[in-house]
Amino acid sequence: METNLKITIVIVALLTVINSANAQTKPTPSKSSIPIEMLFPQGKSKALILSFDDGQVADKHLVKLMNDYGLVGTFHLNSNKLGTKDYLTKEEVKNLYKGHEVSGHTANHPGLTSLSKIDVIYEVLEDRKELERLMDYPVRGMSYPFGNTNDFVIEAITGLGIEYARTVGDTYNYGMPTDFLKWQPTIHLFGKTNYIPNDTANDRRELGQFYQLTTDFLKANSLALFYVWGHSWEYEGPGNKWAEVEKFFKMISQNPEIYYTTQIGLVDYINAFKNLKFSVDKDLVTNLSAINVFIKINGKVFTVEAGSTKQLN
Numbered sequence: 658m659e660t661n662l663k664i665t666i667v668i669v670a671l672l673t674v675i676n677s678a679n680a681q682t683k684p685t686p687s688k689s690s691i692p693i694e695m696l697f698p699q700g701k702s703k704a705l706i707l708s709f710d711d712g713q714v715a716d717k718h719l720v721k722l723m724n725d726y727g728l729v730g731t732f733h734l735n736s737n738k739l740g741t742k743d744y745l746t747k748e749e750v751k752n753l754y755k756g757h758e759v760s761g762h763t764a765n766h767p768g769l770t771s772l773s774k775i776d777v778i779y780e781v782l783e784d785r786k787e788l789e790r791l792m793d794y795p796v797r798g799m800s801y802p803f804g805n806t807n808d809f810v811i812e813a814i815t816g817l818g819i820e821y822a823r824t825v826g827d828t829y830n831y832g833m834p835t836d837f838l839k840w841q842p843t844i845h846l847f848g849k850t851n852y853i854p855n856d857t858a859n860d861r862r863e864l865g866q867f868y869q870l871t872t873d874f875l876k877a878n879s880l881a882l883f884y885v886w887g888h889s890w891e892y893e894g895p896g897n898k899w900a901e902v903e904k905f906f907k908m909i910s911q912n913p914e915i916y917y918t919t920q921i922g923l924v925d926y927i928n929a930f931k932n933l934k935f936s937v938d939k940d941l942v943t944n945l946s947a948i949n950v951f952i953k954i955n956g957k958v959f960t961v962e963a964g965s966t967k968q969l970n
């Protein structure tokens with residue numbers, strides 16, 4: 658017994674020496690505290706979302722321009738307005754928005770904050786249901802009419818299959834959304850031009866700020882999401898702005914550094930990133946989604962292919 662104990666102590670002591678020698682020659686620092694950064698698809702660091710509300714006939718002109726420049730958009734429609742004056746018909750929408758995302762904007766465009774809970778639910782679900790019938794795919798997001806929302810509205814729409822909802826509270830920055838149901842865009846297309854009638858000084862200031870934000874986005878070095886929203890009907894009429902729209906599209910399109918996406922496309926991508934499963938020391942990662950996810954660790958970029966487990970070293 659005594660001999661066995663001595664042998665055991667010697668072996669333990671030897672193993673300790675060997676282990677500490679290994680630790681000195683082959684350091685394997687834990688990666689557990691190293692931040693894992695999300696990049697956009699193809700390892701890009703810039704993303705653009707173009708989002709337009711209401712589904713009026715001027716969307717035909719807008720979509721044509723977007724298609725000409727290879728841009729993709731998210732269009733928020735009021736299903737009960739379709740077929741009425743100034744709006745697209747129900748027959749037109751499927752073909753027009755091919756390749757873009759159709760999303761909700763409530764059935765009748767009421768201010769949701771003044772409705773009862775059941776009316777909020779009706780407006781959102783009725784719109785979803787009819788748009789899904791027209792488009793033949795699940796409609797998974799919306800924008801709030803007039804940008805109006807509050808905790809009561811968010812509680813009412815929770816559980817209705819709405820995965821994101823956009824406000825009109827411009828951030829003037831390129832941050833990622835912190836809450837998908839309170840998603841604030843970067844800026845209204847052309848800023849607040851024409852918000853004050855016949856105020857050309859204001860228009861010039863707003864337009865200048867808009868193009869400054871566009872230029873800064875194009876020069877950005879860190880992860881940047883430029884989210885621009887608007888309405889096609891704003892570019893019609895006496896203050897015709899179609900040439901201005903085209904100028905902006907020319908600036909922003911065909912750029913290999915930019916990930917052009919619909920809003921739901923970015924939601925799916927962020928969710929795929931958030932659902933990556935890492936080993937304790939972050940040497941291994943599993944991507945259970947159907948989307949290739951790009952991550953950066955210690956300055957090194959990795960592609961984690963859809964449905965695969967990857968060694969990170």
Ligand SMILES: [Zn+2]
Nearest residue numbers: 710711802803
């Ligand atoms: Zn609207």
